[in-house]
Amino acid sequence: MKPPVRVAVTGAAGQIGYSLLFRIASGAMLGSDQPVILQLLEITPALKALNGVVMELNDCAFPLLAGVVTSDDPKVAFKDADYALLVGALPRKAGMERSDLLNANGGIFKPQGEALSEVASRNVKVLVVGNPANTNAFIALSNAPKLKPTQFHAMVRLDHNRAISQLAEKTGKPVTAIKKMTIWGNHSVTQFPDLYHAEVDGKNAYDLVNDHTWYENVYLPTVAKRGAAIIEARGLSSAASAANAAIDHMRSWALGTPEGDWTSMAFVSDGSYGVPEGLVYGFPVTVKNGQVEIVKGLEINAFSRAKMDATAKELDEERQAVKQLGLV
Numbered sequence: 001m002k003p004p005v006r007v008a009v010t011g012a013a014g015q016i017g018y019s020l021l022f023r024i025a026s027g028a029m030l031g032s033d034q035p036v037i038l039q040l041l042e043i044t045p046a047l048k049a050l051n052g053v054v055m056e057l058n059d060c061a062f063p064l065l066a067g068v069v070t071s072d073d074p075k076v077a078f079k080d081a082d083y084a085l086l087v088g089a090l091p092r093k094a095g096m097e098r099s100d101l102l103n104a105n106g107g108i109f110k111p112q113g114e115a116l117s118e119v120a121s122r123n124v125k126v127l128v129v130g131n132p133a134n135t136n137a138f139i140a141l142s143n144a145p146k147l148k149p150t151q152f153h154a155m156v157r158l159d160h161n162r163a164i165s166q167l168a169e170k171t172g173k174p175v176t177a178i179k180k181m182t183i184w185g186n187h188s189v190t191q192f193p194d195l196y197h198a199e200v201d202g203k204n205a206y207d208l209v210n211d212h213t214w215y216e217n218v219y220l221p222t223v224a225k226r227g228a229a230i231i232e233a234r235g236l237s238s239a240a241s242a243a244n245a246a247i248d249h250m251r252s253w254a255l256g257t258p259e260g261d262w263t264s265m266a267f268v269s270d271g272s273y274g275v276p277e278g279l280v281y282g283f284p285v286t287v288k289n290g291q292v293e294i295v296k297g298l299e300i301n302a303f304s305r306a307k308m309d310a311t312a313k314e315l316d317e318e319r320q321a322v323k324q325l326g327l328v
């Protein structure tokens with residue numbers, strides 16, 4: 001058995017937390033040979049509910065669960081953390097855009113970035129799930145001078161998985177036939193799910209579908225507005241699928257992407273593909289030995305360019321907004 005690693009989760013008593021913790025403890029995120037110590041952060045009034053979740057975790061007698069810490073202090077929950085999943089934040093309600101949460105949630109990520117910078121493992125991998133995820137990640141990394149900006153990611157994996165599922169349905173193929181999906185940009189309605197480079201059974205997905213009207217007017221809005229459709233149907237924002245995507249993202253980051261495929265991760269732009277430097281933007285990536293590399297050399301046509309620029313523009317506006325709020 002390997003020595004245990006420390007996994008911090010914020011908002012651990014919330015609905016995503018309830019789906020997430022049990023799967024991390026079961027080995028779904030880091031592998032069936034990797035023991036974990038869970039370090040759970042909640043606001044003080046939620047600690048009682050969190051204690052109930054810990055009772056249930058203990059009642060599972062997970063062989064890989066080597067310990068559980070709970071706290072309402074980020075410096076305790078993030079101490080020596082190897083992985084941190086920043087979930088704790090308000091979810092949106094019907095009729096809201098995710099950016100409407102910036103005023104309410106942005107303030108959470110400044111102190112959490114500062115605390116990670118002070119006490120987490122120097123190699124910590126941080127995934128921001130709480131919305132608006134990209135800009136919250138930007139706030140956190142901007143307040144973490146002792147860590148590298150690339151140690152902070154935002155989650156576009158749920159959009160990536162939705163994009164695969166919708167394409168599988170359209171083509172009548174299993175999800176396993178679909179490779180090289182990309183979500184460019186923001187986890188918002190401006191995101192750009194790219195079929196021009198995706199493959200279905202090794203064939204180009206855009207050519208196979210051969211229906212630009214469907215792509216532009218059905219597929220793109222279905223994927224981009226799926227979060228709102230879930231809220232409309234469930235009365236609550238997605239939770240199990242969000243937790244699953246967080247597991248997938250961290251698993252890819254820790255254990256790598258398979259040969260012949262890539263995934264989508266949002267992190268600080270180095271200027272690749274003409275994306276302004278510093279924006280936390282979704283890119284196609286491969287991961288090997290924990291090293292995340294943007295897939296190079298993809299041809300970007302005029303349709304894609306306009307979509308990629310529009311989502312970058314929105315992120316730039318969010319960046320200006322958090323500067324004005326004094327969060328970075």
Ligand SMILES: NC(=O)c1ccc[n+]([C@@H]2O[C@H](COP(=O)([O-])OP(=O)(O)OC[C@H]3O[C@@H](n4cnc5c(N)ncnc54)[C@H](O)[C@@H]3O)[C@@H](O)[C@H]2O)c1
Nearest residue numbers: 011013014015016042046088089090091129130131158242
């Ligand atoms: N990126 C994505 O794809 C994606 C997908 C689904 C949901 N989300 C977002 O994830 C967030 C959480 O969703 P949820 O459904 O679990 O919400 P929830 O309200 O059920 O749970 C959030 C939890 O966070 C806690 N919390 C609030 N402030 C905190 C703080 N400062 N420190 C620690 N914990 C804190 C709350 O007490 C609550 O228990 C929302 O912002 C939601 O919009 C993102």
Ligand SMILES: O=C(O)C[C@H](O)C(=O)O
Nearest residue numbers: 092131226227228237238
């Ligand atoms: O849409 C939301 O507000 C929740 C989440 O970001 C989602 O995509 O399901």
